[in-house]
Structures are given as C-alpha cells and as structure tokens.
Amino acid sequence: MITVENLTKRYGGFTAVDGISFEARPGSVVGFLGPNGAGKSTAMRMMTGLTPPTSGRATILGRTYRELHNPGRQVGVMLDASAQHPGRTGREVLRVAAVSVGVGKDRVEEVLSLVGLTQDEAGRRVRNYSLGMRQRLGLAAALLGDPQVLVLDEPANGLDPQGIHWMRGLLRRFADGGGTVLLSSHLLHEVQVVADDLVMIGRGRIVAMGSKEELLSRGGTTVRSADDARLAGLLDRAGVPYTRTGDGLVVDAESGVVGQVAATEQVVLLELRSGGSEGLEEMFLGLTAATSREGDAA
Template sequence: MITVENLTKRYGGFTAVDDISFEVRPGSVVGFLGPNGAGKSTAMRMMTGLTPATSGRATILGQTYRELHNPGRQVGVMLDASAQHPGRTGREVLRVAAVSVGVSKARVEEVLHTVGLTDEEAGRRVRNYSLGMRQRLGIAAALLGEPQVLILDEPANGLDPQGIHWMRGLLRRFADGGGTVLLSSHLLHEVQIVADDLVMIGRGRIVAMGSKEELLSRGGTTVQSTDDARLVGLLEKAGVPVSRTGSGLVVDAEAEVVGRIAAEERVVLLELRSGGSEGLEEMFLGLTAATSREGDAA
C-alpha cells in the first residue's frame, strides 16, 4: 500500500508538487500520468525519501520510506535507470546491491533471468549497455529484494515494442500476486493496458484520478464536421457541454446523441468516435492545458 496525503514541494516561489493525495492498493497497478515537468518525478522522490516534502507525507506499507527497516526488501525503486556505475558489469551492479539489501548471489541470477538479460549481457560493462538494457537492469535491481511494492519512473523509456510488452506482463503478474505498483509515464498508451487506476497530474496538481474504466467512460465523444461553429451552437442549444481541442470537438454526450442532432440539422460529420483511449487522451490534454492556463494566469 502506498498512501500520499497532501504532498507538497516548493522551491522558493515555485510549487513543483501541489497538495496531491491518492492511494495505491495491493494487487493493483496505478498509472501516474502527466507531461514532462508535471511533477511526477519530484513526487516519487518524496515518496522514496530522496527529496524532503515541504508539507504533507507519503507512507509505504504504513511507514515513511526512511522508517522502513530494510527498504530494499520492501520497496523496489527505479527512478533513473542511468544511475548505475558505468565501469561495472550488470552482474556486478546487482551483486553490490544484493549485499546492501541482504540477498544471495543466486537471487542475482534469478532477476537477470526474469528481466531477460543473458549471461553475455550481464557480463558487459554498463557503459556499453543500450538504454533498453539499462532499463532492464534497473528493473532487475528493483526486484532484487523480492519487495511488496514497486515504484518505477518511466520504466519503458528506451524499450522496443517487444520490451514494452514484456514489461507490462511482468508488472501485471507482480500485481496479480498481491504486489503494489506505482508506474509513472508521460505517455498514456504506455500504461493504459496494464493499469487498473490512473492518477493524472499537470503542473504539480492532480487533474483527474479514478479507475481506468471510470476515466474512459468520461472520455466523451470526439466529433469533427464541415461546420464546427454551427455544430457547437446546436449542441450548446441542446444543453450538451462541448469543448474545442486540436483534433476537433469533445462533447460530453453519447455519440448517438451527437449524431442525431447533426442529422436533424443536416450538419455533415467528418468524424464521430466515442470515449476509449483516444477520448481519454483528449480529456487528459484538455485538463492539463486548463491547468497550465490557470498557472499562467496566477
């Protein structure tokens, strides 16, 4: 279990994380989504004791990270896959970590196998690793202590499509076994397949959160027509909320309702699609854009 309560981080007059609260339950994967600079990494650094909070707190398994007796055995963390000694081999990196958390050399070989690093790759110097190999090594280090909780920042960065598919399966199995996963990303599609719940953040604030199904159902209907201005007027006259995005109009109504209004008034539709991942993406872009405008106006 991860519990975040009113977590805030300020640097002088700049607020990087602004009073965020959410939970990650055992047996679930939570996608922590937001654009670059939204505050995801700062929030995760506060959760893992690397950055002190200005106010609020985060607990893992009921304690702050610093209070955990042996955090490496309880929480697997990967915040920066490049933060590995370039002169050591992948196997040496894990063996040093194994000593610090108190696990055997046999466990090192187990996690190397789990993340798909071969004997030859494990024997290479980390400076010669590709970004994808560094990501796999970082995930191996996070799994080393057989933790109950995983906190991973952009773990799919640098992985090819096959690697992303592998990672999703790994995290799903971990959660299905009772583990707790917090997975950050600035790419919605990267986590939507594996995540149970989503927390969306923009300019340090939570702009939406809930189950994936709930947020998908709020994705609305995207529509484009030959006369969007007229269609907006018709929808607003019918009491249907509508907003403009870069790819058309997002309407808070079922596609059937929008289609019927357009047909009755002979407005030609070029596109009409319901909710789904693309609708969620449009909603997210709209929410983070609104947050950005509020911040600029402040």
C-alpha cells in the same frame, strides 16, 4: 499500498508539488502522468525518502519510507536507470545490491533471467550497455528483494516495441499477484494499456484522477450523421444534452442511447464513438495544456 496525503514541496518561492493526495492499492497499476515540470519525479523522490517534503506525507505499506525496516525487501525503486556504476558489470551491480538488501547470489541470477538480460549481457560493463539494457538492469535491481511495491519513473524509456510489450506483461503479472505499481511514463499508450487507475498532475497539482475507465468515459459520445440538424432535434425531444461542433455533435450520454434515438427515426449515423475511444493522449493533452511548463524541473 501507497498513500499520499497533502504532499507538498517548495523550493523558496517555487512550489514543485502542491498538496497532492492519492492512493495506489494492492493489485493495481497506477499511471502517474503529467507534462515535463509537472512534479512527478519530485513527488516520487519524496515517496522514497530521497527528498524531504515541505508538508504532508507519503506512506508505503503504512509507514514512511525511512521507517521501513530494510526497505529494499518491501519497495522496489527505479527513479534513474543511468545511476549505475559504469565500470561494473551488470551482474556485479546486482551482487552489490544483493548484499545491501540481504539476498543471495541465486536471486541475482533469477532477476537477470526475469528481466531478459543474457549471461553475456550480465557480464558486460554497464558503460557498454544500451539505454534499454540499463532500464532492464534497473528493473532487476528494483525486483531483487522480491518487494510488494514498485515505484518506477519512466521504466520503458529506451526499450524497443518488443521490450515495451515485455515490460507491460511483467508489471501486469506483478500487480495481478497482489503487488502495487506506481508508474510514471510519457508513453501514454502503454500506460493506457496496462494501468488500472490514473493520476494526472500539472504544475504540481492533481488535475484528474480515478479509474482508467471512469476518466476515459468523461468525454461523452461523439456522433456524426447524414442529417445532424434532424438528429439534434431528436435529442432535444428526448431530453438528451449535446453540444454542436464543427464536425457533428458531442452528446452527454452513452453511445447506446444516441444510437437508439437515431435508430427510432432512421437517421443514418456516419460516426459514433465514446469519448474514451480517443484514448489517453487526447485526455492528457486537454487536461494539462494550461499547466505544461516545458523545461522546468520534473
């Protein structure tokens, strides 16, 4: 369980995170989304005790990160997969972490297998790892203490399609087993597939949050017919609100209602889709277009 309450971070006159509040519940994957400079990484650093908040608080399992006893056994964190000693082998990186967390060498071998790093790869120096291998090693370190919560910043960065598919399954199984996952990613399709809930921020503020199904259904129903003028008249008569576009109508009703209205008067439909069928990318771009600040600190 992660609880964020009015979390704020200011640097002089600049506000990086501005009073955000949300929850990530056990058994769920929460997608934490926003354009570059939105404040995602700063918020995650505050949640995990790396950056002190200006005001507000974030708790994990009911306590701030600093109050957790041996936090590595309760919270798995991966904020920067490149922050690993380049002269050590992957196995050595994990063995050093295992001593800190208080787990044995057997657990190191378990997580290496879990993240798909072979014996040969585990014996290589990290400086010779690809970005995807570093991501797998970072995730192995996050899982080392068998935590209840995962906080992951761009964990699929550098993975090939097969690796992304694997990670999606791993995170889904972790959540289905009662764990909590907070996942920041720019790979919107992958977040759409795996996430249960979404939190979107822009310029440090939350612009939308809720279940994935709820947010993706907000776009109404898009419909195009052989006679849009006639269909519009039928919707007027039925009291169903709509908006004309350059290519059909956007109706504030479920697709089944629109289909029934059209079928009653035998209007031929050429296109009928819910707003959510456009996917997460369209919603993300629409909500964050006015708040994007490419190049600012994330």
